Amino acid sequence: MVVGEFAESCDVVVVGAGPGGYVAAIRLAQLGKDVILVEQEARLGGVCLNEGCIPSKALIHATDFVLEAREAGSMGIELGAISVDVPRLVAWKDGIVKRLTAGIDQLMAKHRVRVIQGRGAFASPKRLVVSTAHGPTYVDFQQAIVATGSSPRPLPGFPLDGRRVIGSREALALDHVPVHVVVIGGGSIGLELACVQAKLGARVVVLEAAPDVVGQHEPEVRGALKQRLKQLGITLHVGARAEGLVEGDRPSVRATASDGSELSLPADVVLVVTGRVPNSADLGLDRVGVALDERGFIRVNDRLETSTPGIYAIGDVVGPPLLAHKAYREAKVAAQVIAGEPAAFDNVVVPAVIYTDPEVAWAGLTEAEARARDHEVLVGSFPFRVSGRALTLNAPEGFVKAVADATTRRLLGVTIVGRDAGELISEAALALEMGAFLDDLSATIHPHPSLSEALLESIEAALGEAVHVARG
Amino acid sequence: MAYEFRFPDVGEGIHEGRVVEWLVAEGGTVGRDQPLLKVETDKAIVDLPSPHAGTVLRLHAAAGETIHVGDVLVTLGLAGEVAQAAPAPASTSAAESPAPAPGPGAPAPAVAPSTATPSRPPATPHTRALARRLGLDLARITGTGRDGRITNEDVASFAKAKAPEPEASAAPLAAAPVPAPSTTPPRPGDAGLEERVPLTHLRQVIAAAMRDSVQTAAHVTHVDEADVTDLLALRRRLNEKLAPTGSRLTLAPFFVKALVAALKLHPKLNASFDAAAHELVLKKYWNIGLAVDTPEGLIVPVIRDADRLSLEQLSARIDDLAGRARERRLSLDELRGGTCTLTNIGPVGGLFATPILHQPELAIVGTHAIKERPGFVGDEVRRRSYLYVSVSFDHRFIDGAEAARFLADLVTRLNDPDRLIASL
Numbered sequence: 001m002v003v004g005e006f007a008e009s010c011d012v013v014v015v016g017a018g019p020g021g022y023v024a025a026i027r028l029a030q031l032g033k034d035v036i037l038v039e040q041e042a043r044l045g046g047v048c049l050n051e052g053c054i055p056s057k058a059l060i061h062a063t064d065f066v067l068e069a070r071e072a073g074s075m076g077i078e079l080g081a082i083s084v085d086v087p088r089l090v091a092w093k094d095g096i097v098k099r100l101t102a103g104i105d106q107l108m109a110k111h112r113v114r115v116i117q118g119r120g121a122f123a124s125p126k127r128l129v130v131s132t133a134h135g136p137t138y139v140d141f142q143q144a145i146v147a148t149g150s151s152p153r154p155l156p157g158f159p160l161d162g163r164r165v166i167g168s169r170e171a172l173a174l175d176h177v178p179v180h181v182v183v184i185g186g187g188s189i190g191l192e193l194a195c196v197q198a199k200l201g202a203r204v205v206v207l208e209a210a211p212d213v214v215g216q217h218e219p220e221v222r223g224a225l226k227q228r229l230k231q232l233g234i235t236l237h238v239g240a241r242a243e244g245l246v247e248g249d250r251p252s253v254r255a256t257a258s259d260g261s262e263l264s265l266p267a268d269v270v271l272v273v274t275g276r277v278p279n280s281a282d283l284g285l286d287r288v289g290v291a292l293d294e295r296g297f298i299r300v301n302d303r304l305e306t307s308t309p310g311i312y313a314i315g316d317v318v319g320p321p322l323l324a325h326k327a328y329r330e331a332k333v334a335a336q337v338i339a340g341e342p343a344a345f346d347n348v349v350v351p352a353v354i355y356t357d358p359e360v361a362w363a364g365l366t367e368a369e370a371r372a373r374d375h376e377v378l379v380g381s382f383p384f385r386v387s388g389r390a391l392t393l394n395a396p397e398g399f400v401k402a403v404a405d406a407t408t409r410r411l412l413g414v415t416i417v418g419r420d421a422g423e424l425i426s427e428a429a430l431a432l433e434m435g436a437f438l439d440d441l442s443a444t445i446h447p448h449p450s451l452s453e454a455l456l457e458s459i460e461a462a463l464g465e466a467v468h469v470a471r472g
Numbered sequence: 473m474a475y476e477f478r479f480p481d482v483g484e485g486i487h488e489g490r491v492v493e494w495l496v497a498e499g500g501t502v503g504r505d506q507p508l509l510k511v512e513t514d515k516a517i518v519d520l521p522s523p524h525a526g527t528v529l530r531l532h533a534a535a536g537e538t539i540h541v542g543d544v545l546v547t548l549g550l551a552g553e554v555a556q557a558a559p560a561p562a563s564t565s566a567a568e569s570p571a572p573a574p575g576p577g578a579p580a581p582a583v584a585p586s587t588a589t590p591s592r593p594p595a596t597p598h599t600r601a602l603a604r605r606l607g608l609d610l611a612r613i614t615g616t617g618r619d620g621r622i623t624n625e626d627v628a629s630f631a632k633a634k635a636p637e638p639e640a641s642a643a644p645l646a647a648a649p650v651p652a653p654s655t656t657p658p659r660p661g662d663a664g665l666e667e668r669v670p671l672t673h674l675r676q677v678i679a680a681a682m683r684d685s686v687q688t689a690a691h692v693t694h695v696d697e698a699d700v701t702d703l704l705a706l707r708r709r710l711n712e713k714l715a716p717t718g719s720r721l722t723l724a725p726f727f728v729k730a731l732v733a734a735l736k737l738h739p740k741l742n743a744s745f746d747a748a749a750h751e752l753v754l755k756k757y758w759n760i761g762l763a764v765d766t767p768e769g770l771i772v773p774v775i776r777d778a779d780r781l782s783l784e785q786l787s788a789r790i791d792d793l794a795g796r797a798r799e800r801r802l803s804l805d806e807l808r809g810g811t812c813t814l815t816n817i818g819p820v821g822g823l824f825a826t827p828i829l830h831q832p833e834l835a836i837v838g839t840h841a842i843k844e845r846p847g848f849v850g851d852e853v854r855r856r857s858y859l860y861v862s863v864s865f866d867h868r869f870i871d872g873a874e875a876a877r878f879l880a881d882l883v884t885r886l887n888d889p890d891r892l893i894a895s896l
Contacts, residue, residue, distance in 0.1 A: 342604040347597075374480060408487075408619040410594065435594020435621060 007138035008114070010036040012338060013128050014145045015120045015283070018046020020315030020327030021147035022104050027335035029111035036139050037113050038120040038130050044104040046149055048324040050097060051169035056192055058093040059172060060355050063199035067357075068394070075394065084200060087175050122284035125308055129284075143310045143338050146290070146298060147327070148283060150276040150316035155184060157244045158272050164251060165270045168193065178202050178268035182253045184242045185273040186213040188354040191225070193271060195357045198232040205235045205265050207255055209274075212238050214354070217415065218366050220381070224398055224417045228357055237263065245270060278317045293319070302344040304334040312338065326350050349413075351429040353422035358397045361425035364413030364432045367403045376406035378438070380462030382454045382469060384418045389449040395419035400458040402428075402438075409438045414458070420451055427455055438463050475524055477508065477546040479539045487620065488540045489513040490673045496528050496546075508546055511539070512673050516771075516807060517800040524548060532611045540620035542593050544611045595622040606631045674769045685831045690867040693826035696879045698886035700842060701857045706889040714784075724762070724816060725786035726892065727839050731814055732758045732779045733895040734882035740870050741863070741878050742811045744832035752834075752869055761810035761830055762790060764797040765820075771797040772830055774810040818842060824860040834869055837882070838862040861886065 014025045017039035025037045043050055069079050108115055116139070118132035128139040152167045154160075160167050166174075171193050177200045183190045186208030198204045206213075206229075213236065214221055229236055239258030245267070246252045253270055255263040278296045285292065291299045291307040297319040304312045312334045315327035329347060336343035351363035370377045381401040384390035390398075398418025404411050414428035431441055441459045446452050460466045479489065492510035496502050507519035526548040533539050593615050595603070599622055603610050606627065613630045615622035671679070703726060711720050735742040739754045746753050760778040764771050773793035775781070781789060796802050813836045815827050824840045840860040847856035861883055865875045885892040 342601075342607070344604065346600055410619055434596045437618065 007127070007140050008036060008116075009140040010034045010114070011141070012036075012143045012145065013038060013120075013139050013141040014147060015128065016046065016147035016149055016279075016315070016317075017041075017044040017104070017115070018147060018149045018315060018327065019048045019324035020149070020331045021046070021145070022108070023328050024145050024147060024314060024331035024335050025113045026107055026111050027332050028338065029113050031335060031339035031341075033335075033339065035111075035113045036141070037108065037115045038128065038139065039115065039117060040119040042117060043101045044108070044115070045097075045101045047169075049100055049104070051172060053324055054100060055093050055097055055172040056168075056189075056196070057355060058096050059089070059196050060192060060357075062089055062092070063196050064357065067199045071394070084177070086177060086200070090173060090175060093172070119282075121282060122288045122290075122311075125288045125310060143312065145304075145331075145334055145338075146280075146283065146285075146306070146311065146313040146317060147315045147331070148279040148317050150278050150322055152273065153275040153277045155242070155272045155274050158184065158242065158270060160272065164247075164267075165245065165272060167271070168273055171197075171269075171271050171273075174269070180266040180268045181205070181271060182207065182242075182265050182267040182269075183271045183273065184253075185275065186210070186236065186238065187273065187275060188214075188356075190271070190273040191229070191354060191356045193273065194229070194234050195232060197271075198234050199357075203233065205237065207240045207242050207253075207265075208236070208238045209241055210238065211258075214360065216366075217360070217362065218368075218401055220399060220401060221360055221415060221417055224358065225356060225360060228397055232357065276316065276322055278319075280317055295319075302346060303337045304330055304345065305337070321350055321352055323350060323352060347433065348435075349429055349432045351425045353425065355422065358395075358418045359421035360415075360417050361421035362413065362415040363425050363429040364411070365403060366413055366415065367401070370403050370405070370412045375412060377412070378404045378406045378409070378462040380404075380458045380460065380466065382457035382461055382466070384451070384454060386468055387449075387451065387454050387457075389451050389453065390419060392449065393419055393451075400424070400454040402455070402458040402462050404438050404462050409463075411436050411438060411441065411459075414455065416455070418451070418454075424451055424455060427452060474529060475526065475548045476544045477520075477522065477548060479511070479541050479543045479545055480520070488538055491533050491535050491537050491539060491545075492517055493535050494531055495519070496522075496531075498528050498531055500528050502526060502528055502548065512800075513804070516802045516804060518803070520545070522546075522548065532609070537612075538614055540593050540615065542620070593620040593622055599624050599627060603627045672768055674771075678769050681831065682828055685828050688831060689829050689834075691826070691829065691864055692867045692872060692875070693862050693864040694872065694875045694879055695824050695860055695862045696876075696883045698859045698861050698883045699847065699856055700859045700886055701854075703886055703889045703892075704842075704857055710783075719784060719787065721783055721787050722790070723839075724790050724814075725783045726886075726889075727814060727816065727837075728760050728762075728775065728778050728786055728790075729783065729896060730882055730885040730892050731760060731812065731837055733885055733892065734878055735812055736779075737881050738874065738878040740874060741835040741865065743834050743869075744811075745834065745866070745869060755811040757811065759809050759811045761813035761833070762793065763813060763815035763827075763830075764794045766798045766800070768800070771800075771802070771807070772810065772813060773797050773802055773806050774808065776809065812837070814839070818859070824862050826862065827864050829864060829866060834866045835875075835878075836864050838864070859886065 011033040012028050013036045014021045015038050017037050021037060022044055025035045028035045048054065066082060066084060069082050072079060116130050116132065116137060118130040118137065120128045120130045123129045126140060128141065130137045130139060158165050162170055168189050179202065181197045181202045181204045183194045183204060183206045186206050190206060191213065194204045194206050212222055214225065226236065237257055241256045243254040243256060246254055251267055253265045253267045255265060257263050280292055280296050280298055288311065289308045290311055293299050298306055298313040298317050300306055300313050300318050304314055306313050314330035314334050316322040330345055333343045333345045349363045351361065354360040367377055367379055381399050383399045385396040390396055395418065401415045402411065403413045411431050416424050438459050442456065442463060446456045457466060457468055461469060489511040492512050494509045495507050502508060502522045502525065504525045505521045508522050509520055510517055511520055528546060529549050530547040532544045532546065539545065595610060600610060602624055608627060608631060610622060613622050613626055616626055617623050707721055707723065714720060735758060742758060743752050743754045757777060758779040760775045761772045762775060764773060775789055778786065793806065810830065810833060812833055813830045815836060816839045817825055818839055818841045821841050825838060827836045827838050829836050842857050842859045844855060844857050846853045861879065863875050863879045885895065
């Protein structure tokens with residue numbers, strides 16, 4: 001840590017040490033740049049590592065394990081009564097986070113990236129002022145990367161109190177299992193956390209204001225997901241509006257259902273996950289002429305250049321999809337551009353995963369999107385319930401759906417719902433990035449028995465050559 | 473927000489086209505639905521309209537250049553947005569140099585990666601990086617791979633082709649002429665004795681279609697003769713009656729009507745072959761293709777539902793289609809979906825010819841020159857008008873006897889207009 005009243009100088013300052021910022025810092029250092037990384041939190045890694053992707057996946061895995069253990073009877077395995085020691089579970093998760101953030105500290109040290117803890121704001125196009133615990137510090141730079149990420153969108157009527165009304169950060173640190181949980185927001189984060197709480201034994205109600213959950217995805221995704229949510233005992237109200245919190249002995253959430261009727265939902269904990277907003281305010285961006293779009297995201301071109309020469313921006317703060325792996329890629333591109341290498345963010349697809357049960361993952365276009373772009377489409381799908389590997393894993397839920405252009409037979413998109421969808425989607429992402437045709441995939445040998453065969457089968461189905469599914 | 477207008481997939485298996493001319497210029501403004509450019513495809517010259525109003529920031533293809541479906545053609549600054557300092561300087565070398573110094577960052581296309589589309593011509597990440605290293609714009613490189621896939625070799629040969637350019641590029645300020653699509657340099661000894669004519673896109677398409685058709689189908693031509701004296705008399709009477717209305721019937725509508733009537737009796741001649749399913753597809757609609765001779769080559773517009781049109785409607789439709797075919801202003805829809813083709817070679821002369829099938833159709837009917845000869849009517853010799861009518865068919869699926877019966881039914885209706893009218 002460096003503090004002081006005089007100005008530090010460096011080649012590049014990176015503001016924000018989330019997945020975008022710390023990766024940019026490392027890559028810049030590898031390219032020979034002298035880098036300062038500014039982070040307001042004590043721990044590096046950002047939301048992803050500290051209160052997002054990693055801790056949530058730890059809890060999701062643990063609760064999946066609980067559920068599988070409970071269901072192991074069907075395989076002849078009786079484990080007796082299963083109890084979950086929630087504080088120990090949370091401690092295990094915290095241990096993972098600690099280990100990973102410590103790893104980032106080491107990487108910074110190894111690459112001689114100087115880290116300043118404090119909140120950065122631009123004083124001029126060449127100077128950042130960092131408010132540290134010990135007063136302001138100045139950083140003079142040649143180039144800057146803004147990687148300040150995003151924050152939960154506040155919901156009027158439900159101010160977070162850290163106790164009754166909480167956000168995703170607190171939800172991952174609950175030390176007990178509430179009896180009644182109301183989740184406001186049926187997006188990916190809301191559904192993931194709803195699954196966690198339900199598997200731990202809470203009675204979960206999800207309120208979603210939109211007419212349906214995961215509306216932008218293949219319609220089959222909604223079907224598969226909703227069926228499983230129902231099995232898990234999760235009640236879903238779509239088109240419903242949360243009106244307010246009623247405190248008392250039996251606290252509850254007041255809501256209006258889609259048909260206009262009043263709902264009163266018991267709520268020991270209210271989890272507010274209604275989207276995220278960019279952290280672009282209070283950074284002095286207007287002072288240095290960095291333009292924002294109408295939603296507050298920083299405008300950049302494919303070289304991640306903002307409207308101010310020498311200032312770049314990456315990650316959530318430049319707009320959707322708000323995903324760590326998009327930030328990783330942007331970080332590397334921005335670092336290369338700064339180092340004078342030809343580079344641009346020219347990716348064909350950004351795959352995405354929802355770690356619900358079952359997992360949902362996709363890359364490229366959905367069938368509807370492909371049609372909207374005037375493609376005549378070939379579509380093939382394959383259900384995991386006829387996959388040998390899925391059955392041996394006791395995971396028959398879900399399917400793989402592939403969409404291709406009917407004329408050229410080029411793959412346009414893949415959606416996967418099911419066990420390990422988040423792992424399986426990478427093959428589709430590679431195929432799309434390489435510009436693969438259906439027969440590139442169908443002629444690739446997939447190991448048997450494996451879940452990856454399902455992608456092969458869906459491709460063959462699109463070609464009208466399905467082997468293991470009778471044609472309808 | 474900058475918007476990239478790409479060469480849309482217009483269907484009908486059209487993958488590429490050629491830019492005929494730009495109707496807008498860099499820096500100019502364009503309204504929604506205003507034509508941006510003229511593109512020559514396999515079948516027609518079409519205007520591509522702008523889907524949005526805005527400012528033309530950059531044209532990505534030069535006149536004469538071949539473009540593929542998915543290629544970026546124009547970058548538009550959408551209306552309500554200030555055009556960024558033209559991101560494309562006129563000099564090609566400057567525009568494509570890697571220029572590490574971050575220019576006055578035109579925050580042009582916001583990254584919006586979720587909308588990145590797999591519809592642009594495929595190139596692997598490795599190839600894309602190679603092009604970028606060489607300072608080349610992938611959108612200007614023609615891919616030789618499947619579906620226009622751009623390979624490392626394509627990038628390398630493009631780089632080689634433009635290598636000698638930079639020295640010259642300092643010079644002219646006037647409309648820097650884009651290097652014309654390579655005209656072969658004259659060879660020693662040719663001196664005026666030979667002329668080399670580059671093939672038009674249309675000619676290349678016709679060439680491929682003709683070769684494919686001959687290689688695919690088993691062509692046989694059957695010829696018969698019709699006595700059209702009475703038909704000509706009928707037409708004359710009708711035209712006298714129509715004269716006050718200003719409309720006039722040619723013979724073509726009668727031929728089409730007779731053809732449809734005969735096709736209805738012989739469905740196999742109004743059919744196509746589905747090779748994948750190994751099935752004949754008998755069409756229950758009668759869309760008659762009409763071969764039209766144009767200065768640039770043969771074009772076959774389609775008269776949809778010819779069975780439902782009156783002679784007058786048919787006549788107007790044929791005039792309209794043929795006229796626009798000569799001007800190359802037909803839409804793609806007007807060029808596809810034919811079920812049987814009629815080629816009227818008669819006005820040019822000759823006895824008869826043996827046309828090539830218009831795939832995937834199984835029959836093409838030719839009407840040839842009308843010649844006057846003495847002929848018997850009862851026991852008397854009269855001055856009669858005769859016409860050779862041919863049917864060329866795919867012997868893989870249609871036997872000679874079937875074709876002969878079809879042609880006899882057609883000739884009967886041409887010989888005797890009363891029979892034709894009875895079948896209308």
